[in-house]
Amino acid sequence: MFMKPMFRFVPDGTKIRFMNGRFAGLIVSAVLSTASVILFFYPGLNLGLDFRGGVVLQVETPQAANFAALRTALAQAGLSDAALQSFGQGGTGVLISLESRQNANETQSAITEVESALAKAAPGAKILSTQAVGASVSNQLFAQGLEALGLSFVMILGYIWFRFEWQFAVGAVTTLILDTTKTIGFMVVTRIPFDLVTIAAILTIIGYSTNDKVVVYDRVRENLRKYKTMKLRELIDQSINETLNRTLGTSGTVFLAALPLALFGGSALAGFAWIMLFGIIVGTSSSIFIAAPILLLLGENRLRRGSVAPKPR
Amino acid sequence: MLYFSRAKTIGILLICALGLLLSLPNLSRRPAFLPGFMPWNQVHLGLDLSGGSYLLLQIDFSAVEKQDLNAMVDQARQAMRGQTLGYTGLQTDVPENRVAVHLLNASELPAAEAALNKLVTYAPGASAPNFDVSADGDDTVDLTIPRAELAARETQAVQQSITIIQRRIDGSGVLNPSIARQGLDQIVVQLPGVSDPDRIRALIGTTAHMTFQMVDETAPPGPVAPLGDEALPMADNPQQTMDVSTDVAVDGDDLNSAQATTDPQTGQWVVNFSLNSVGAREFGDVTSANVGKLFAIVLDGKIIEAPVIRVPITDGAAVISGNFTAQSATDLALLLRAGALPAPLNIVEEQSVGPELGADAIRDGALSLAAGFVLVLAFMALFYGLFGWFANLALVMNLIIMLAILSIMGATLTLPGMAGILLTLGMSVDANILINERVREEQRAGRKPLAALEAGYKRAYGTIIDSNVTTLLAHITLFIFGSPPVRGFAVTICVGIISTLFTATVLVRLITSRWYIARRPASLPV
Numbered sequence: 001m002f003m004k005p006m007f008r009f010v011p012d013g014t015k016i017r018f019m020n021g022r023f024a025g026l027i028v029s030a031v032l033s034t035a036s037v038i039l040f041f042y043p044g045l046n047l048g049l050d051f052r053g054g055v056v057l058q059v060e061t062p063q064a065a066n067f068a069a070l071r072t073a074l075a076q077a078g079l080s081d082a083a084l085q086s087f088g089q090g091g092t093g094v095l096i097s098l099e100s101r102q103n104a105n106e107t108q109s110a111i112t113e114v115e116s117a118l119a120k121a122a123p124g125a126k127i128l129s130t131q132a133v134g135a136s137v138s139n140q141l142f143a144q145g146l147e148a149l150g151l152s153f154v155m156i157l158g159y160i161w162f163r164f165e166w167q168f169a170v171g172a173v174t175t176l177i178l179d180t181t182k183t184i185g186f187m188v189v190t191r192i193p194f195d196l197v198t199i200a201a202i203l204t205i206i207g208y209s210t211n212d213k214v215v216v217y218d219r220v221r222e223n224l225r226k227y228k229t230m231k232l233r234e235l236i237d238q239s240i241n242e243t244l245n246r247t248l249g250t251s252g253t254v255f256l257a258a259l260p261l262a263l264f265g266g267s268a269l270a271g272f273a274w275i276m277l278f279g280i281i282v283g284t285s286s287s288i289f290i291a292a293p294i295l296l297l298l299g300e301n302r303l304r305r306g307s308v309a310p311k312p313r
Numbered sequence: 314m315l316y317f318s319r320a321k322t323i324g325i326l327l328i329c330a331l332g333l334l335l336s337l338p339n340l341s342r343r344p345a346f347l348p349g350f351m352p353w354n355q356v357h358l359g360l361d362l363s364g365g366s367y368l369l370l371q372i373d374f375s376a377v378e379k380q381d382l383n384a385m386v387d388q389a390r391q392a393m394r395g396q397t398l399g400y401t402g403l404q405t406d407v408p409e410n411r412v413a414v415h416l417l418n419a420s421e422l423p424a425a426e427a428a429l430n431k432l433v434t435y436a437p438g439a440s441a442p443n444f445d446v447s448a449d450g451d452d453t454v455d456l457t458i459p460r461a462e463l464a465a466r467e468t469q470a471v472q473q474s475i476t477i478i479q480r481r482i483d484g485s486g487v488l489n490p491s492i493a494r495q496g497l498d499q500i501v502v503q504l505p506g507v508s509d510p511d512r513i514r515a516l517i518g519t520t521a522h523m524t525f526q527m528v529d530e531t532a533p534p535g536p537v538a539p540l541g542d543e544a545l546p547m548a549d550n551p552q553q554t555m556d557v558s559t560d561v562a563v564d565g566d567d568l569n570s571a572q573a574t575t576d577p578q579t580g581q582w583v584v585n586f587s588l589n590s591v592g593a594r595e596f597g598d599v600t601s602a603n604v605g606k607l608f609a610i611v612l613d614g615k616i617i618e619a620p621v622i623r624v625p626i627t628d629g630a631a632v633i634s635g636n637f638t639a640q641s642a643t644d645l646a647l648l649l650r651a652g653a654l655p656a657p658l659n660i661v662e663e664q665s666v667g668p669e670l671g672a673d674a675i676r677d678g679a680l681s682l683a684a685g686f687v688l689v690l691a692f693m694a695l696f697y698g699l700f701g702w703f704a705n706l707a708l709v710m711n712l713i714i715m716l717a718i719l720s721i722m723g724a725t726l727t728l729p730g731m732a733g734i735l736l737t738l739g740m741s742v743d744a745n746i747l748i749n750e751r752v753r754e755e756q757r758a759g760r761k762p763l764a765a766l767e768a769g770y771k772r773a774y775g776t777i778i779d780s781n782v783t784t785l786l787a788h789i790t791l792f793i794f795g796s797p798p799v800r801g802f803a804v805t806i807c808v809g810i811i812s813t814l815f816t817a818t819v820l821v822r823l824i825t826s827r828w829y830i831a832r833r834p835a836s837l838p839v
Contacts, residue, residue: 155790
């Protein structure tokens with residue numbers, strides 16, 4: 001059973017002229033990334049608790065929750081900033097979120113007030129979880145995270161430069177930055193909260209995307225040695241076609257791994273998984289339509305000595 | 314390609330066996346028959362899976378520094394008085410970690426410097442003194458705590474705090490707590506399965522510094538305490554204050570033990586305590602000299618009670634009777650036994666998850682993770698047939714080895730963490746896809762099976778190494794410079810890459826070569 005391969009994505013000897021779409025790819029990418037940067041500033045990311053600070057209580061009421069009564073009880077307790085949200089099936093789950101408090105003591109007293117307001121408005125309600133984060137920690141985390149990300153890009157730049165040529169390094173890192181901005185834009189549009197879990201998803205995506213670019217570039221480097229006179233444009237097209245089955249195979253497996261999480265994984269995993277799905281599509285297509293065209297533009301007359309007239313000696 | 318030395322084959326199989334062995338503990342509890350020296354490392358389940366409490370505490374060093382500076386002021390005052398040197402003021406400057414001694418006569422500056430220099434000491438093993446003495450202008454001498462000494466004290470304060478929190482939590486009956494330093498001044502406390510976070514919060518958040526101070530009964534009533542006194546609030550009625558002497562008669566550090574019991578006469582809960590020999594002597598002296606006067610028992614700046622001293626207490630054993638319940642008396646005794654925290658701790662982040670949460674969420678998460686894994690296996694089998702199954706075998710081994718490494722590190726797994734591992738596995742088959750595509754290309758180019766395998770593996774290795782090393786370097790950078798949660802994630806990815814490099818290349822190659830030797834096929838099924 002299953003001894004032989006059952007299918008291929010593209011037949012052997014496929015020759016799609018990807019580089020014909022190089023300007024279209026770059027323009028679409030530039031527009032999407034610019035839009036993402038604008039979205040990042042306005043309306044901005046939906047910051048999760050980790051970065052916004054505040055208090056979130058997950059509550060389960062014995063019967064379907066009476067939101068009006070809960071709201072009144074919370075307002076009477078002086079918690080005018082309390083926001084209510086339903087979760088789960090059956091209407092018995094309520095998320096109560098409060099804004100960040102001045103200090104630990106006020107946070108504690110706010111939690112106690114919520115508890116007593118709950119006891120009044122919905123007797124028998126159970127508090128499933130409490131989470132409180134001070135706002136001061138988050139800024140520090142955010143700045144440190146960005147700095148670390150920047151340094152890791154520098155590391156990638158350095159390694160690819162060392163192993164390939166500078167054109168490859170610049171192409172890969174530029175594409176990675178474009179990929180990351182698009183992922184941020186996706187999070188703004190879908191309102192997926194930006195927290196430590198989704199940061200992990202973004203880092204996984206960057207890892208995946210880097211991998212994908214290096215594989216395509218590796219084939220370009222190999223073909224540069226193999227075909228001394230082929231035009232760089234044809235050579236890049238051929239390299240992409242030769243690696244196309246592997247590109248689609250790898251992105252396919254990762255996509256399949258993430259798909260059930262996005263569809264059925266529940267709130268804990270859905271945000272993470274949707275970012276992964278988006279990132280796989282962006283990361284795979286950017287290897288072909290962004291990273292390769294950048295290489296073509298930067299390397300046209302430098303990497304490919306055969307394409308220009310040889311200098312007289 | 315085909316040749317694996319006996320030692321190499323055994324090595325590869327040993328690594329697999331070791332991975333299997335080290336990941337086994339995750340399947341059950343530690344068996345009772347296992348001797349104590351045998352390791353039994355498991356991955357910890359995160360709060361979202363096990364329920365419990367998580368607290369991120371930040372140490373308030375400024376309180377320690379203030380206390381140190383006040384002690385320096387006392388020392389400086391005594392030294393100046395001992396040499397009958399006049400001074401107009403002793404000024405503490407907390408941000409600069411400095412005490413300034415302003416002299417009455419500028420001519421006495423050298424003498425004052427000499428007198429203060431005698432106070433400089435080196436703690437055993439310390440590279441910096443307790444403070445530096447330097448002249449500041451004509452009539453001022455500065456005592457400054459050196460940076461190195463300050464850092465050493467902060468480290469000590471964190472370690473001491475961890476020890477004390479550990480003692481307090483152990484005393485409260487919570488099982489398997491995890492208490493660890495994070496960054497410079499933070500402590501992470503994780504308590505699986507704790508159902509009453511309020512109590513833990515009180516146990517951890519209390520400094521529990523106890524002192525005994527004489528009440529100044531001659532002080533005039535009013536909000537302002539006379540010189541040498543301080544107005545402290547009553548613990549059970551903060552509006553009411555009492556003037557007590559700032560001189561600490563006996564310090565709670567000299568406490569030997571404390572127990573909660575009931576008073577046989579009144580049936581009320583009380584806390585019995587006894588002092589060590591130093592404390593008992595001081596306690597005896599003070600109580601002998603002040604029979605009939607009021608004596609305040611102060612905890613963290615609040616007066617618990619102020620009883621009248623009836624008879625001198627010379628054996629160092631006494632009773633505190635506030636308005637205690639069974640719980641509050643037990644907790645106070647525990648706090649006193651565990652010792653005072655060197656500095657106040659602020660709770661900056663907390664999370665608690667009740668046991669009811671998430672049976673549904675966990676089931677959904679687990680099922681979708683399993684579905685994702687099965688889909689990856691099915692895809693590889695359909696896409697590559699036999700070679701896909703080889704890759705799948707390696708994939709399962711990869712999961713086992715990752716689990717083994719994470720168990721040794723005592724890593725904490727949350728649902729999102731598991732999703733991260735699943736996706737790492739999904740990406741790990743990339744190495745096998747690269748190899749199989751290469752072998753296929755070589756075969757199509759007309760090579761014989763063995764030559765195709767040979768060339769395919771050799772060429773794919775270059776690509777695999779470059780792509781994985783790039784990702785590895787990026788995540789090592791994230792680990793070095795990232796904040797703690799990012800670091801944890803980066804470690805998981807790095808573990809995944811290294812384990813992938815082993816299973817997807819070395820292990821699969823061994824399996825493929827064994828298969829080839831056994832079958833000698835005329836063509837490869839790729």
